[in-house]
Amino acid sequence: MAEKGISELDEFVDWFLTEEEAAEAATRQVTVMKKVCMLGDPAVGKTSLVARFVFSMFDDRYIETIGAKVTKRTMAIENKASGERYRLKLMIWDIAGQKTLDFIKPTYYRDAEGALVIADCTRRETLDNVSRWATSIREVCGEIPLVVLVNKSDLREHSLFSMQEAEQVASGLGAPAFPASAKTGENVANAFSNLGRRLIRDTLKTGLSK
Numbered sequence: 023m024a025e026k027g028i029s030e031l032d033e034f035v036d037w038f039l040t041e042e043e044a045a046e047a048a049t050r051q052v053t054v055m056k057k058v059c060m061l062g063d064p065a066v067g068k069t070s071l072v073a074r075f076v077f078s079m080f081d082d083r084y085i086e087t088i089g090a091k092v093t094k095r096t097m098a099i100e101n102k103a104s105g106e107r108y109r110l111k112l113m114i115w116d117i118a119g120q121k122t123l124d125f126i127k128p129t130y131y132r133d134a135e136g137a138l139v140i141a142d143c144t145r146r147e148t149l150d151n152v153s154r155w156a157t158s159i160r161e162v163c164g165e166i167p168l169v170v171l172v173n174k175s176d177l178r179e180h181s182l183f184s185m186q187e188a189e190q191v192a193s194g195l196g197a198p199a200f201p202a203s204a205k206t207g208e209n210v211a212n213a214f215s216n217l218g219r220r221l222i223r224d225t226l227k228t229g230l231s232k
C-alpha cells in the first residue's frame with residue numbers, strides 16, 4: 023500500500039476491542055499482527071504492566087518471570103484522514119529482567135517490531151539501564167520504535183530521578199517517555215496506544231503485504 027501522507031501520530035484514533043468485537047471486526051478490517059517486547063531490569067513492573075493492560079489487574083506480590091511469557095491484546099486503529107481501520111493484534115512478550123538469562127534474550131527478541139522499555143522511579147540504576155535494554159533489542163531487530171515507561175508513579179514521592187532525566191534518555195533513543203503505574207493504571211493504555219499507532223504508521227509506510 024502506498025504511503026498516504028501519514029507522518030503524525032495524531033492523524034490516528036485508536037481504541038481497544040473486546041474479544042467479540044475483535045472477532046467480528048476480523049471480517050471487515052485489515053488485521054495486522056505485531057510482536058512487541060517488555061524490557062527492563064528485574065522487578066521494574068513489566069509483568070504487572072501487562073497484567074494491568076490486558077486483565078485490568080494488579081498484585082502486590084513479586085513473582086519473578088522465568089524466560090518469557092506471551093499475552094495478546096487487540097486494538098483498533100483508524101486513520102482519520104482516510105477513514106481506514108486496522109485491527110492490530112499485539113503479541114506482548116514479557117521477558118525476564120534477570121541478567122543470568124542474557125544469552126537467551128536474542129531468541130526472544132526475534133521478529134519484534136516494537137518495545138516498551140521500563141524503569142522504576144524508585145531505583146535510579148533502572149533508568150541507567152534503559153539504553154542498554156534498547157541497544158540489546160535493536161542489535162537483533164533494527165531501529166524498531168520504543169516507548170520508555172517510568173513505572174511506579176504512585177510512589178513518585180520516593181522517586182530518585184526526574185521525568186526530565188527520563189525524557190532525555192528516551193529522546194536519545196527517538197522515543198517518548200511516560201510516567202506510568204501498573205498499580206493505578208496511569209498511562210498504561212496510552213503507552214501501548216502510542217506504540218500501536220507508530221507500528222501501524224510504519225506498516226503503512228512499508229506496505230501492508232510485509
Ligand SMILES: Nc1nc2c(ncn2[C@@H]2O[C@H](COP(=O)(O)OP(=O)(O)OP(=O)(O)O)[C@@H](O)[C@H]2O)c(=O)[nH]1
Pocket residue numbers: 062063064065066067068069070071081082083084085086087088117118119120173174175176177202203204205206
Ligand atoms: N507500587 C507499585 N508497585 C508496582 C508497580 N508495578 C509493579 N509493582 C510491584 O513491583 C514488583 C515487581 O513487579 P513485576 O511486574 O513482577 O516486575 P518484572 O519487571 O516483571 O520483574 P521480572 O519478571 O523479575 O523481570 C511486584 O511486587 C509488583 O507488585 C507499580 O506501578 N506501583
Ligand SMILES: [Mg+2]
Pocket residue numbers: 068069070085086087116117118119
Ligand atoms: Mg516479570
